[in-house]
Amino acid sequence: MLHTVADLMTPNPFSVKQDQSLRDAHDLMRTKGIRHIPVVDHQGALCGMLTQKVMVAEVMRILANYGPNALERKEKHTTVTEIMATDFTSLTPEQSLSDVAQFFVDNRHGCMPVINRDNTLLGILTSSDFVRLAAALLS
Numbered sequence: 001m002l003h004t005v006a007d008l009m010t011p012n013p014f015s016v017k018q019d020q021s022l023r024d025a026h027d028l029m030r031t032k033g034i035r036h037i038p039v040v041d042h043q044g045a046l047c048g049m050l051t052q053k054v055m056v057a058e059v060m061r062i063l064a065n066y067g068p069n070a071l072e073r074k075e076k077h078t079t080v081t082e083i084m085a086t087d088f089t090s091l092t093p094e095q096s097l098s099d100v101a102q103f104f105v106d107n108r109h110g111c112m113p114v115i116n117r118d119n120t121l122l123g124i125l126t127s128s129d130f131v132r133l134a135a136a137l138l139s
Contacts, residue, residue: 005100006093008133009114009123015040016080018047022058023075025050036111038121039084045119048084051110058083090115091125101130 002008015038016025025037029052039048062074089107091100091114103109104127114123 002097002133004093004097005091005095005114005125006123008097008129009091009093009125010129011123013038013113013121013124015121016050017042018079018081018084020080021076022055022078022080022083023072025080026055026059026075029055036124036126037080038113038124039080040121044121046090046113046115046121048081048086049088049111049113050080050084054083054085088112092116093122100125104130 014028014032014034016028018039018041028037029035035052037050038046039050041047058078059071059075062071062078066074089103089109089112091112093114093116100112104112109127111124111126113121114125116122
């Protein structure tokens, strides 16, 4: 039975380093079909979160201000640290899934990174993980 965050999280999620470009993150989202990317430093410590919603907003801002011909160049020259969220909730592997599920419901979060005591990224837990769990329990 699943009881803790560690039981349901996706371990070792795709991530980007803090000095990578918006273009790198955009390509990763597109090729891997993901909507949330943790941003880590070169030691693997979590320093931010990048969501598809924020990325789309930045792409639209670039298009509106500079036009479509400048999009690729601007994406390559924008680092993920310029647009990543730094105010987010993270989880630890031993947290209760029932508590976390209620937090997702109350706060409408799409995902939360899972870290250890040293702030090292261990995994990611998404609302889709809970939907898959519900589907499995219902079948």
